[in-house]
Amino acid sequence: MSENHLFSSSSLCLLQMQQEALLKRKAKDRSFTSKSGIEIQPCYTPDDCKAFNHSQLGSPGSPPYTRGIYPLMYRTQPWTFRQLAGYGSAVDTNERYRFLIANGATGINGVFDYPTLRGYDSDNPVAEADLGQGGVAIDSIEDMHLLFKDIPINEVSVSLVVCNPVMAVPVFAMYLAMAEERGIPWDCLGGTNQNDFLMETAITTAPDILQPHFSFKLSTDIVEFCAGNVPRWHPISYTGYNYRESGVNAIQEVGMVIANAIATIEEMLRRGYSIDDFAPRLSVFFSADSDFFEEVAKYRAARRIWFKLLTERYGAIKKNSQTLRFHVQTSGASLTPQQPLNNITRSAYQALAAVLGGAQSIHVNGYDEALAIPTEEAAIVALRTQQIILHETNAAYTADPLGGSYFVETLTCELEKKIEEFVSEITAVGGMVAAVETGMIHDVITKAANEHFKRVRSGEQKVVGSNCFKHDDEPEIEIFRAPDILQKQKQKLSALRQSRDARVVDICLEKIRNACLEERNVMPAVLEAVKNRATLEEVCNVFRRYKGGWKLPL
């Protein structure tokens, strides 16, 4: 009996050992790497964090700001619930803004339709089919008045998704002129422009693209103008989110943001400003993808790199110059049109990563965004996701809750190193403008997008409901349809053209052209033009005729 027992126990032991060996072999065969290709260990110990010491970490609200930019973080400065909204006409979108604010949104995040984003008026035949799709149509300052009607823009922080400098200049000018006509001083205005020349020349495509160096010049004109005139506005928000959506990984996302910021800083210094004149208002827009810990570590590494860059290289003194402030959007590209309700879960984890990483403002995607712009229901679920994280999970009680984790600190150090290496690669080709002009950035994006595609296609990267755990028959879900606004926009434009003084508009447009030719800041001339009811396209045509026609080096 005892013999028998011994025998069975030892064979059980043998079986266990065999199984463990098998599991180890299996684990060895499979690679465990983060989405950006960093190898992940089965367990982290103090030995892994040799590179890490407390001075690198600091305390929340203290250099090098790895742990967040405020001492008490969300206790005193809760992140802004900034849900993206925009469709149809200015009146339609004004309604959606007010709906979101009534439901607890604490900031506006205004997105524009495709024609507006590329500087075409609604009555241009090129624009017709895309009117009011994916954002709101803005043709003139009159639309800007309608868009912000009854919204206290001296109190609510307003983010304008004016991503392409070609249209960021006139649309931001319309916003400023609208405030002026409402009697609101510019120093009361708080908000953000995207205004990123990479969006115009590398991340998105259009028929008639500005030359990269000129698009970059326009974006810096806004930075310069705000430094002197709109002190609480963030004139630029480097759109790492969109870089990421176009295909790159977390390392490249942050690296491109940093290299792009270096370009702005160098140009502003060349124009005679000192670093603390403008750096306090530079801001960033990051993605929150699904690789949870990599995303948290990414935000922490980005803050540390920013601090080092601004202090060591540029000698910034002001705290706001040294601290990286960023908005986060959960990843749109990670969402699936299949089993769309799963996207609520994805977005919630992504938003939690942003909170644990210390974001200043967050947009959570609607679950239907792989199909269309969100229905009202999807927009509310997204907002509620943020409210659940803040009010129910208690995750925001303490600053940088993952600080000190062997794993997260090691990952933060590894990402920091790799991001800085990637920035050096961009510097080596002559900086961000050159990296775009030579097509280096387009190459990086295309390669990364193809690699991701192959991983998904082979099944190596699992996408639940899409390449695994599929349903044969996908039910239809309700789709939001933007209203048809062509006739309304045409009527408004024709009334505008009849009521304004065409001769004055022509003179204004000529002044913009002269500012371009003489390489002066275009903002004052554009402000005058939009106040005199020049349309978006009229201003953008001046830019395109001067330095348009660039083709993406694809």
Added chain:
Amino acid sequence: MRKVLLGKLGLDAHWRGAAVVAKYLMEKGFEVVYVGNQTPEQLVEAAVQEDPCMIGVSMLSGSHIVLMSKFMQLLQDMEMKDIPVVLGGTIPKQDKVKLHELGVACIYTPGESLDTLEDFIGDMFRLSAKGKR
């Protein structure tokens, strides 16, 4: 070499999908001519110039019904309806029937992993072997 004409209709800004498909088709041995953003008229004109064996359109802007209706009509007017047209992008399920009625031969959306397109190309090769195109 079999040539594919690839473009985007309207002002849709996303090029990642088109670039990935272009690469995929090149690896399958196709010559790909990518023409970027075009109006329906311009894309038909490009088709006349390039004489492709297939036309790929990428759309993520939501304006696919309006622009594809126009494009397919123009293609018919030019008697080029026999060139198969493939549409990729964010196309809601409820729009697929209408688009097929317009004559779009193959539609695939994000996450379909190009299987639909691969099957379609396979069918096209077999058709081609029978001398149809």
